[in-house]
Amino acid sequence: MSKLLKGRTGDWEIVIGLEIHAQSITKAKLFSGASTAFGAEPNTQVSLVDAAMPGMLPVLNEESVRQAVRSGLALNSKINLHSVFARKNYFYPDLPQGYQISQFESPIVGEGELEIDLADGEVVTVGIERLHLEQDAGKSLHDQHPTKTYIDLNRSGITLMEIVSKPDMRSSEEAVEYATKVRSILRYIDTCDGNMQEGSLRCDANVSVRRPGEALGTRCEIKNLNSFRYLRQAIDHEAVRQVEILEDGGKIAQETRLYDTAKGETRSMRSKEEAHDYRYFPDPDLLPIDLSEEFVARMKATLPELPDARKERFVTAYALSPYDASVLVSERDTADYFETVAAGRDSKLAANWVISDLFGRLNKLTIPVSASPVSAEALGELIDLISDQTISGRIAKDVFSEMFESGEGAKAIVEKKGLRQVTDEGAIRGQVQSVIDDNPDKVADYRGGNDKLVGWFMGQVMKASQGKANPGMVNKLLREMLSA
Amino acid sequence: MSLDKDTVRRIAMLARIKVPEADLETMAGELNNILGWIEQLDEVDTDGVEPMTSVSDFRPELRADVVNDGGDAERALANAPENANGFFVVPKVID
Numbered sequence: 001m002s003k004l005l006k007g008r009t010g011d012w013e014i015v016i017g018l019e020i021h022a023q024s025i026t027k028a029k030l031f032s033g034a035s036t037a038f039g040a041e042p043n044t045q046v047s048l049v050d051a052a053m054p055g056m057l058p059v060l061n062e063e064s065v066r067q068a069v070r071s072g073l074a075l076n077s078k079i080n081l082h083s084v085f086a087r088k089n090y091f092y093p094d095l096p097q098g099y100q101i102s103q104f105e106s107p108i109v110g111e112g113e114l115e116i117d118l119a120d121g122e123v124v125t126v127g128i129e130r131l132h133l134e135q136d137a138g139k140s141l142h143d144q145h146p147t148k149t150y151i152d153l154n155r156s157g158i159t160l161m162e163i164v165s166k167p168d169m170r171s172s173e174e175a176v177e178y179a180t181k182v183r184s185i186l187r188y189i190d191t192c193d194g195n196m197q198e199g200s201l202r203c204d205a206n207v208s209v210r211r212p213g214e215a216l217g218t219r220c221e222i223k224n225l226n227s228f229r230y231l232r233q234a235i236d237h238e239a240v241r242q243v244e245i246l247e248d249g250g251k252i253a254q255e256t257r258l259y260d261t262a263k264g265e266t267r268s269m270r271s272k273e274e275a276h277d278y279r280y281f282p283d284p285d286l287l288p289i290d291l292s293e294e295f296v297a298r299m300k301a302t303l304p305e306l307p308d309a310r311k312e313r314f315v316t317a318y319a320l321s322p323y324d325a326s327v328l329v330s331e332r333d334t335a336d337y338f339e340t341v342a343a344g345r346d347s348k349l350a351a352n353w354v355i356s357d358l359f360g361r362l363n364k365l366t367i368p369v370s371a372s373p374v375s376a377e378a379l380g381e382l383i384d385l386i387s388d389q390t391i392s393g394r395i396a397k398d399v400f401s402e403m404f405e406s407g408e409g410a411k412a413i414v415e416k417k418g419l420r421q422v423t424d425e426g427a428i429r430g431q432v433q434s435v436i437d438d439n440p441d442k443v444a445d446y447r448g449g450n451d452k453l454v455g456w457f458m459g460q461v462m463k464a465s466q467g468k469a470n471p472g473m474v475n476k477l478l479r480e481m482l483s484a
Numbered sequence: 485m486s487l488d489k490d491t492v493r494r495i496a497m498l499a500r501i502k503v504p505e506a507d508l509e510t511m512a513g514e515l516n517n518i519l520g521w522i523e524q525l526d527e528v529d530t531d532g533v534e535p536m537t538s539v540s541d542f543r544p545e546l547r548a549d550v551v552n553d554g555g556d557a558e559r560a561l562a563n564a565p566e567n568a569n570g571f572f573v574v575p576k577v578i579d
Contacts (some may be wrong), residue, residue, distance in 0.1 A: 027549050042570040046560040047553035053563075063549035084537055091500055093574045141571070142578055151572035153560065276499060282537035290543055375551030
């Protein structure tokens with residue numbers, strides 16, 4: 001599949017790098033003891049450190065360090081045993097310190113790489129430049145008052161892990177796959193909940209275009225993309241915009257842009273030439289972080305099986321297709337659910353039920369698998385009933401619907417409604433006979449060579465048995481008795 | 485190192501400090517004196533010495549991940565020139 005963008009004057013290559021801001025899962029903030037819980041009343045989770053009162057000193061949260069190291073390890077990246085906090089200086093009302101405490105020259109995590117799978121089966125390696133720790137800013141509300149801005153500092157000081165990729169992506173699809181993978185990994189290891197609606201995960205995209213094989217073009221940074229759909233749209237629109245400018249003989253201005261979700265286009269944020277002089281310097285209030293190899297090894301030992309390893313195991317141990325395996329491992333809860341269902345059962349049958357039937361329903365109602373009305377054990381019980389021929393696959397669909405709506409168990413529903421499959425040959429033979437007796441014309445047609453009619457007879461018998469007759473036996477008896 | 489008037493104007497802008505045009509020259513002179521004083525450090529031979537951010541070998545205890553602060557919006561807002569409905573209120577800024 002070509003990823004090149006066709007312009008009027010030839011092909012263009014899109015070059016994308018992503019910065020992902022992931023909120024760490026910690027109870028307290030990076031440098032203060034105030035809570036990080038989402039959705040509290042304004043300014044009720046603000047310590048005097050977060051409000052930057054004079055004389056307040058930051059004290060580093062050990063959990064933020066643990067989470068950053070675990071994330072770095074899970075992202076196949078190098079852990080820097082020595083790292084330093086720096087001040088990034090700029091003025092904005094939701095940044096009360098007048099600087100953001102971040103890491104600059106010496107981040108806690110260095111280079112690494114991730115492999116991403118594209119829909120057409122291609123595998124692309126994306127380099128990771130770094131992961132560093134920094135404080136989140138507060139929230140500005142511009143729509144509460146005609147001439148005023150309202151500020152809530154609850155988010156101020158929450159731990160962010162900024163994960164910076166190398167400019168290794170060549171299409172919006174690759175960018176979305178990469179971001180999805182980072183999110184999936186962080187959720188697996190419980191370092192970020194990945195909730196994009198609540199802003200726990202946000203992306204900035206650096207986009208430029210060039211003629212294939214030429215040097216990098218001038219890039220624009222699109223800020224604060226809070227869904228993968230917007231990430232894809234913003235990159236696609238930005239690339240077309242840049243190609244149009246270049247083909248008209250213009251030049252790209254390096255600038256920060258916003259994606260206007262209503263209009264579906266990017267536009268320039270008012271760019272002040274000097275606004276980006278952050279004048280980083282080491283924060284004198286904070287000593288460097290020095291980690292031991294032993295600490296890093298201990299963090300490594302806390303990591304669960306990661307999505308890639310799990311996917312490979314699903315393919316080999318459960319004989320699933322790579323595609324089914326990747327669907328199942330994308331979320332830890334989903335993979336756990338599947339493994340419970342598959343334990344001691346036909347794994348392909350289990351995968352089909354989980355992917356088609358369960359996910360189909362859950363997605364329609366946007367319920368996460370963790371809140372599924374049908375537990376993994378309950379679905380397993382249903383599959384057992386199919387495997388031991390208590391019910392047919394067809395009836396099982398109805399039973400599943402009932403389970404999903406009422407929360408009742410499969411066995412209970414089958415007993416209550418009398419759905420047990422009829423495998424008594426005599427009983428089925430009787431039903432087949434009466435359908436044959438009632439339809440002499442059709443029987444004559446069939447015997448005259450219209451083989452397709454067997455399907456019609458099948459339907460009649462199944463209807464007569466209210467779907468309970470064993471379909472295999474009906475089929476066998478029908479052919480035998482029609483030919484007699 | 486020597487600062488000229490334009491650099492001082494720029495630094496003042498970045499620091500959001502209003503310096504009257506007439507004072508820039510004087511301020512450049514004062515800043516240059518301070519820089520000259522600091523530049524005495526260049527006399528020390530630092531070849532082969534790792535840059536450091538602190539002279540202390542001390543590594544402090546980290547904070548345990550426990551919520552033990554905040555929870556008092558009134559206290560956080562106590563010094564705000566203006567507040568409403570629990571928010572700090574500032575002149576409108578839209579970037």
